[in-house]
Amino acid sequence: MSIKIEKKTINQTKEPKLYKVYLLNDDYTTMDFVVEILCDIFHKTYEEAVEIMLLIHNRGKGLCGIYPYEIAETKVNEVHKRARANSFPLRATMEEE
Numbered sequence: 001m002s003i004k005i006e007k008k009t010i011n012q013t014k015e016p017k018l019y020k021v022y023l024l025n026d027d028y029t030t031m032d033f034v035v036e037i038l039c040d041i042f043h044k045t046y047e048e049a050v051e052i053m054l055l056i057h058n059r060g061k062g063l064c065g066i067y068p069y070e071i072a073e074t075k076v077n078e079v080h081k082r083a084r085a086n087s088f089p090l091r092a093t094m095e096e097e
């Protein structure tokens with residue numbers, strides 16, 4: 001008598017890689033503008049936005065959100081477009097999680 005053991009793959013669906021989006025500090029972008037970006041593009045509350053902005057100001061960079069590749073890329077582009085339109089040098093970066 002033999003016992004058959006069937007190997008079954010429980011979950012073959014692959015999760016998409018996620019990317020962290022950061023804002024970087026600089027000496028020229030106003031604090032108010034960064035707070036506005038965090039509220040409008042990253043959907044933070046005003047209080048969260050102020051906290052993240054101050055962290056960036058004090059430590060050099062700060063995490064704004066974690067997204068699939070294309071959404072992260074769109075956020076970075078939106079930040080740069082809006083910064084350029086307002087003549088600020090504000091930069092965003094993305095890193096694989």
Ligand code: TYC
Binds near residue numbers: 024027031090
């Ligand atoms: N350091 C800027 C200032 O003193 C404020 C600032 C905060 C700029 C966060 C960019 O991502 C940034 N006006």
